[in-house]
Amino acid sequence: MLPGMSFEDRVVLITGGANGFGRATGARLTEQGAKVVLADIEEEAGEEAAAEIGAEFVSCDVRDPESSVAAVDFAVSKFGGLDVAFLNAGVSTGCGLVETFDLELYRRAMQINLDGVVYGINAAVPAMRRRGGGSIVATASLAGLTAVPFDPIYAANKHAVVGLVRSAGPVYALESIRINAICPGFSDTRIIDGFKESLRNEGVPIIEVEEVVDGIVSLIDSPDSGVCHFVQAGMNPQEFRFRNIPGPKVSQA
Ligand SMILES: NC(=O)c1ccc[n+]([C@@H]2O[C@H](COP(=O)([O-])OP(=O)(O)OC[C@H]3O[C@@H](n4cnc5c(N)ncnc54)[C@H](O)[C@@H]3O)[C@@H](O)[C@H]2O)c1
Numbered sequence: 001m002l003p004g005m006s007f008e009d010r011v012v013l014i015t016g017g018a019n020g021f022g023r024a025t026g027a028r029l030t031e032q033g034a035k036v037v038l039a040d041i042e043e044e045a046g047e048e049a050a051a052e053i054g055a056e057f058v059s060c061d062v063r064d065p066e067s068s069v070a071a072v073d074f075a076v077s078k079f080g081g082l083d084v085a086f087l088n089a090g091v092s093t094g095c096g097l098v099e100t101f102d103l104e105l106y107r108r109a110m111q112i113n114l115d116g117v118v119y120g121i122n123a124a125v126p127a128m129r130r131r132g133g134g135s136i137v138a139t140a141s142l143a144g145l146t147a148v149p150f151d152p153i154y155a156a157n158k159h160a161v162v163g164l165v166r167s168a169g170p171v172y173a174l175e176s177i178r179i180n181a182i183c184p185g186f187s188d189t190r191i192i193d194g195f196k197e198s199l200r201n202e203g204v205p206i207i208e209v210e211e212v213v214d215g216i217v218s219l220i221d222s223p224d225s226g227v228c229h230f231v232q233a234g235m236n237p238q239e240f241r242f243r244n245i246p247g248p249k250v251s252q253a
Pocket residue numbers: 015016017018019020021022039040041042060061062063088089090091092112139140141142183184185186187188189190191192
């Protein structure tokens with residue numbers, strides 16, 4: 001898929017598509033003529049969302065590599081190929097690092113938020129190669145760009161997604177497959193239900209989901225590969241500029 005092309009007839013797979021950003025992005029892209037497959041572990045919500053927005057639904061647990069391959073195969077068999085993968089499924093952690101550490105919750109968060117993106121790229125790239133190119137966007141977070149003292153495990157897996165995308169992006173761009181990450185701030189989906197009121201009380205702005213979707217859609221269509229775009233309240237979505245790591249100091253002697 002070339003940047004700047006219309007989404008008409010483009011085949012789009014969205015993980016975490018039953019709710020939140022995934023569902024809203026699916027709705028936006030079906031409006032623009034795309035053939036959308038929503039993939040999610042929540043079957044009832046996923047079926048309902050797909051019926052409502054005119055998409056297809058496939059049950060998928062992104063923690064399982066075979067399930068990611070099956071979701072790609074479903075899109076290919078329904079619509080003849082794959083142009084876009086929006087690897088967006090994610091959860092907050094639900095535990096801390098020491099007193100409240102919980103091995104099961106820790107593994108779950110790392111599996112969904114990091115392994116799910118790795119398996120998604122692994123499954124999508126071969127299908128995109130057959131198409132001559134494509135666009136992959138992973139949902140990281142502002143938590144992938146900055147410290148998050150209240151959920152360090154979430155920050156760790158979102159930073160890992162940022163590192164993954166920056167590293168893989170230039171490599172697969174050589175085959176016209178772009179891989180980028182979207183990094184939204186707090187936005188009004190159920191993932192913030194547990195602390196929405198305290199955010200409001202502290203005056204932290206909560207971004208409208210449609211603003212995040214604007215950023216996602218423009219990143220899907222971007223010619224860049226290996227970049228991270230942030231979405232922050234009151235600002236246009238834009239690329240986050242990483243400072244270069246220092247090179248070695250060469251002795252003048
Ligand atoms: N809302 C925010 O403030 C915010 C900010 C930055 C990043 N994010 C990220 O955005 C992404 C989407 O989250 P959201 O805010 O729309 O929340 P959400 O809870 O509305 O959506 C997340 C979706 O992921 C699905 N999911 C969870 N585990 C899964 C699994 N194992 N396999 C397949 N699907 C699974 C859920 O069923 C749900 O439909 C996540 O990666 C999240 O970390 C959210």
